[in-house]
Amino acid sequence: MSIDIDTARRVAHLARIKVEEADLPALAGELSGILTFMEQLNEVDVEGVEPMTGVTPMRLKRRADVVSDGDMQDKILSNAPDAREGFFAVPKVVE
Amino acid sequence: MSDALNRLTIAGARDALRKGEISAVDLTMACMTAMDAAGNLNAFVHPTPEIALEQARAADARIQAGDAPAMCGIPLGIKDLFCTRGVPSQAASAILKGFRPEYESTVTAKLFEAGAVMLGKLNMDEFAMGSSNETSTYGNAVNPWRRGNDMTPLTPGGSSGGSAAAVAADLCLAATGTDTGGSIRQPAAFTGIVGLKPTYGRCSRWGIVAFASSLDQAGPMTKSVRDAAIMLGAMAGEDAKDSTSAPIEVPDFEAMLTGDIRGKTIGIPREYRMDGMPDEIEALWAEGRRMLEDAGAKIVDISLPHTKYALPAYYVIAPAEASSNLARYDGVRFGHRATLGQGDGITEMYEKTRAEGFGPEVQRRVMIGTYVLSAGFYDAYYNRARKVRALIKRDFDEAFAQGVDAILTPATPSAAFGLGEMADADPIQMYLNDVFTVTVNLAGLPGVSVPVGLDRQGLPLGLQLIGRPWEEGDLLNTAQVLESAAGFAAKPARWW
Numbered sequence A: 001m002s003i004d005i006d007t008a009r010r011v012a013h014l015a016r017i018k019v020e021e022a023d024l025p026a027l028a029g030e031l032s033g034i035l036t037f038m039e040q041l042n043e044v045d046v047e048g049v050e051p052m053t054g055v056t057p058m059r060l061k062r063r064a065d066v067v068s069d070g071d072m073q074d075k076i077l078s079n080a081p082d083a084r085e086g087f088f089a090v091p092k093v094v095e
Numbered sequence B: 001m002s003d004a005l006n007r008l009t010i011a012g013a014r015d016a017l018r019k020g021e022i023s024a025v026d027l028t029m030a031c032m033t034a035m036d037a038a039g040n041l042n043a044f045v046h047p048t049p050e051i052a053l054e055q056a057r058a059a060d061a062r063i064q065a066g067d068a069p070a071m072c073g074i075p076l077g078i079k080d081l082f083c084t085r086g087v088p089s090q091a092a093s094a095i096l097k098g099f100r101p102e103y104e105s106t107v108t109a110k111l112f113e114a115g116a117v118m119l120g121k122l123n124m125d126e127f128a129m130g131s132s133n134e135t136s137t138y139g140n141a142v143n144p145w146r147r148g149n150d151m152t153p154l155t156p157g158g159s160s161g162g163s164a165a166a167v168a169a170d171l172c173l174a175a176t177g178t179d180t181g182g183s184i185r186q187p188a189a190f191t192g193i194v195g196l197k198p199t200y201g202r203c204s205r206w207g208i209v210a211f212a213s214s215l216d217q218a219g220p221m222t223k224s225v226r227d228a229a230i231m232l233g234a235m236a237g238e239d240a241k242d243s244t245s246a247p248i249e250v251p252d253f254e255a256m257l258t259g260d261i262r263g264k265t266i267g268i269p270r271e272y273r274m275d276g277m278p279d280e281i282e283a284l285w286a287e288g289r290r291m292l293e294d295a296g297a298k299i300v301d302i303s304l305p306h307t308k309y310a311l312p313a314y315y316v317i318a319p320a321e322a323s324s325n326l327a328r329y330d331g332v333r334f335g336h337r338a339t340l341g342q343g344d345g346i347t348e349m350y351e352k353t354r355a356e357g358f359g360p361e362v363q364r365r366v367m368i369g370t371y372v373l374s375a376g377f378y379d380a381y382y383n384r385a386r387k388v389r390a391l392i393k394r395d396f397d398e399a400f401a402q403g404v405d406a407i408l409t410p411a412t413p414s415a416a417f418g419l420g421e422m423a424d425a426d427p428i429q430m431y432l433n434d435v436f437t438v439t440v441n442l443a444g445l446p447g448v449s450v451p452v453g454l455d456r457q458g459l460p461l462g463l464q465l466i467g468r469p470w471e472e473g474d475l476l477n478t479a480q481v482l483e484s485a486a487g488f489a490a491k492p493a494r495w496w
Helices: A005-014 A021-043 A073-077 B002-007 B010-018 B024-036 B049-064 B106-113 B161-168 B185-191 B225-235 B279-294 B307-328 B346-357 B360-373 B378-401 B427-434 B438-443 B472-486
Strands: B044-047 B075-079 B117-122 B174-179 B194-197 B217-222 B265-269 B298-302 B406-410 B447-454 B460-467
Touching: A005 A021, A005 B360, A021 B307, A021 B360, A021 B378, A021 B427, B002 B024, B010 B024, B010 B049, B010 B225, B024 B044, B024 B049, B024 B075, B024 B117, B044 B161, B049 B117, B075 B161, B106 B174, B106 B225, B117 B161, B161 B174, B161 B185, B161 B217, B174 B185, B174 B194, B174 B225, B185 B194, B185 B447, B185 B460, B194 B225, B194 B472, B217 B225, B225 B447, B225 B472, B265 B279, B279 B298, B279 B406, B279 B447, B279 B460, B279 B472, B307 B360, B307 B378, B307 B427, B307 B438, B346 B360, B360 B378, B378 B438, B406 B472, B447 B472, B460 B472
Parallel strands: B075 B117, B075 B174, B265 B298, B265 B406
Antiparallel strands: B044 B117, B174 B217, B194 B217, B194 B447, B406 B460, B447 B460
16 A cells, blocks of 8 residues: 555645645655555454454443532643633634 | 662662661752753753652651651652643653643652652653654653763663663662553663563553553553562552553552562463574573573463564554544644744644644654544554454463463563664664564553663663563562572663
């Protein structure tokens, strides 16, 4: 499986990482190399094998459906690059 | 004794503290003096001397009051991946520059409740993605070991490279590490210390910056196997805030170090004999086998047939989980946000922020993960890798079902290499560092790296023991027998 420049551009966009046009060929080459390494997995017979989901067979724990914590707006916003009037601020999303 | 307090083990310091021979404040000051003189190692990246002295004074008061758990007054380094309240916690990434958590990770909270002292935060690979500590935003951590008189700076390994360098250079008594594919065991082997990755679920992951959630596990990096047993006891335990932490009793691991392994069965997996493996690693492995046999263990050859597929499976699963976990770094809630141009909207904000904030290796893995999870490829890559993972775990299950108590392997395919030596290599070459350790993460098992000898250039080499799930006590007992038989006492000659 080889990744072309269009695919590399699409993957970068899906990952929300800006990659300059000039850097796309090198990126496509690197990603192709790693995918070629992964192709070894196609040699394995996985017929009838269930995908592994956890290490120890254990029912996912549940907690009581109650509020256990809260009332800490200041703490939650304290690390925000831009917080205003008790909210996270971002560039305009709708026109 | 006062000039060498920082060289003590946890066990030695604990005993001296309880007898009143030393104080936690003196012990902490000795470590801080050693840290100040070790800037060349670039191990500690955020020292916290005020917190350390306050915790040390509190520990001395507890010891005097007769309330002293084993870790009380023990100065530690904390990997930068752990969130520590009010203290920079950046996962060695530019994208978390300035982030000061309002909360404490469960593991560090438990250590502090037990009286441990935090000296500061330790260097690592960015988001724990690397095997040489060369992807850090803080620059390389440097191995205190050198090749004889050759001054070439060597890697301490990664991702817990700062932890390994700090413990090996006696800047702290022990350090926390995390291990997703070998990030505790490989740097421990490269620096001549002990590194334990516990069973997945033994330590809470809450408050540890997530890389690959089904593989990540915290563990101790120490100067001795006994210290690993003591420190694991303080780190482990079920936590309501991590649904994958196991509701399993934490035993007294130290009490399980009996020194007796007569009648135990040690497996030697034939698939770990790699083509092109250096003779010295082969010889070390044979030596370890002989040491355990002399101690009364039965040695058997075993087969783990899916071993060669572990690395490719890992490099699907880990990036897939990372791409999802790292989606949270978007410039909105914490960390770096790019300066925006006229007319830039929210998508440009995400894309520029992440391009500026993530280093090349992190970007590469996030994009690989995005690709293998994208529509049309999920079954071909991700689901297939999870099925192969199930087969890798089955290999181990079958070996244990045949009566194997522990498995002995090399820890790394080489001794520490030079910083920058892999710069032009294919990323896959770097990934091969994890070839002996990554199977253990995929299967969720406990594994420990023990220093066993020096290579002909004078660099430490380690062996790995892999145990049954939840049997860290038994595993550490075997590890201690290996440690005693090897008698590894070498220390790096001080140049820093």
